[in-house]
Amino acid sequence: MMTVIDKPFYIEVPSKLTPDEQKMMMELEQDAFPGTGAVDEQTLVPIARYGKLILYRQQDDDRPVAVCECMRDYNNPEKAYIFGYYVRSDHKGKGVGKKFLREVYSILKNDGFSLVCLTVSVKNIPAVKLYEREGFEIKETRYSEFGAGEDRYYMERLL
Numbered sequence: 001m002m003t004v005i006d007k008p009f010y011i012e013v014p015s016k017l018t019p020d021e022q023k024m025m026m027e028l029e030q031d032a033f034p035g036t037g038a039v040d041e042q043t044l045v046p047i048a049r050y051g052k053l054i055l056y057r058q059q060d061d062d063r064p065v066a067v068c069e070c071m072r073d074y075n076n077p078e079k080a081y082i083f084g085y086y087v088r089s090d091h092k093g094k095g096v097g098k099k100f101l102r103e104v105y106s107i108l109k110n111d112g113f114s115l116v117c118l119t120v121s122v123k124n125i126p127a128v129k130l131y132e133r134e135g136f137e138i139k140e141t142r143y144s145e146f147g148a149g150e151d152r153y154y155m156e157r158l159l
Helices: 019-032 041-050 096-110 125-133
Strands: 009-012 052-058 066-073 076-087 115-121 137-142 152-158
Touching: 009 096, 019 041, 019 066, 019 076, 041 052, 041 066, 052 096, 066 096, 076 096, 096 115, 096 125, 115 125, 125 137, 125 152
Parallel strands: 076 115
Antiparallel strands: 009 052, 052 066, 066 076, 115 152, 137 152
């Protein structure tokens, strides 16, 4: 019997994106959030240049297996806001989300953050459970945060 060894994961933090990379990232966003994925060039480019775009890659795969888009809270510079966090659909259920989130914590802590926050759809139960297992607490429910019916939990975690 042959043992299959998973190809190693690694982190990439680009400071800019080519047009082909922008297109790929928008396709990944649509895969992760069908019908609601709203990240486009006008969002991706500033996040890569002025925020932090963290890609979780696997050897020999052209597309990231997970993505985290972060910003600094202007009113509280020690707080990072996770604008977007997702695992590619063909890697869900394999523990990638948990592994990657722990990598993100380490990166944010090294960047001087002491607190991280995010919002998540109240309907996205798997994501809410992941975040809670990984130390996030629901602090409030924000009704119609991204338009009518787009209710979100606001969650925080100390780093």
